[in-house]
Amino acid sequence: MPERIAVIDFETTGMSPAQGARPTEVGVAVIEEGRIVARYQSLMNAGAWVSPFIEQLTGISNAMVRGAPPVAEVMAEVAEFVGDVPMLAHNAAFDSKFWDAELGLLGRRRASDFACSLLLSRRLLPEAPSHSLGNLNRWVGLPSTGRAHRALADAEMAANLCLHLQGLLWERHDIRADHGYLCGLQKLSAAKVRALLRASV
Template sequence: MQDRIAVIDFETTGMSPAQNARPTEIGVAIIEDGRIVERYQSLMNAGAWIPPFIEQLTGISNAMVRSAPPVAKVMGEVADFVGSTPLLAHNAAFDAKFWDAELGLLRRRRSQEFACSLLLARRLLPEAPSHKLGNLNRWASLPDTGKAHRALADAEMAANLTLLLASRLRERYGVAEVSHAYLCGLQKLSAAKVRALLKA
């Protein structure tokens, strides 16, 4: 994959900004020329309480975010770091909601589309027993990037998965140019249409 893509992952206090959930950590892995070339990671303090079950899942405690930089500072930094680079996340519907909500609080707006490695994996790796990120990572024998449910580890996992999907498109299906725009188009098709397209 030649395209420069920013693969992002949020850890949060809940499922949706619509339910007053806020981010606690963000990780970004930028891929270009078939590898991860840059990274960004930070905890952030949005003044939101982390429920015990989320703390258990992520290992991110209320004490950790209390001493973290303010959410506005982190989101401003990460938005500048990403710039107009195309975006991708695993289950992008989740991360895009937080990205848009937090940028909105800074009176900023993204201009680029999100690709989704979850949707793409369902279409291109139908034989995988599970399409959860950690399970896919183990099933495909991708590099161990660290503790799951930490933002940078998950962003790197999704980045490695995206590179695997791109190589499968090239090697198995002969797709010469695997761009971010191509991935965004592919994820909008049904699994049956993707199979038909790639056999053509």
């Protein structure tokens, strides 16, 4: 059966749940066989204040969050949507913290490790002038998916980037890079990745 990967993005009130930040929106784009096959998006109300800076960055206001479903309801729903499908995010160190923290409040745990398209792009596209998600996608020539810093648009951008990186590994190195391979690759140093890929040419 073809592998699915659930690409996840959060919009939040701050940088870390350890500092009291909470999510305001979650988006998921599920990829399979080279395309996006399913999507999930919802705003959520965690009772947290959205600062003017965050509102300007994301377009998500306090009024929008107040009218959104409770965070526990949304997180339970998105966890069911993802199930045990392997996960990926761009800068997964950020999104995985919020995923783990919010599921932890529900007494749940994630089902898989996160692959990280930021780490992977640094290893596979070291020549890129920027590895931020929007800049990298424009440099590669991938399509616009909507407003940056909205969860589903960013999840779709990261999904397209993941598919692009998997395509590069297949076309240039004859490597079918499943989620497990990607997780292993991102843990290697840039020099080790270069040596590995040279050996596979």
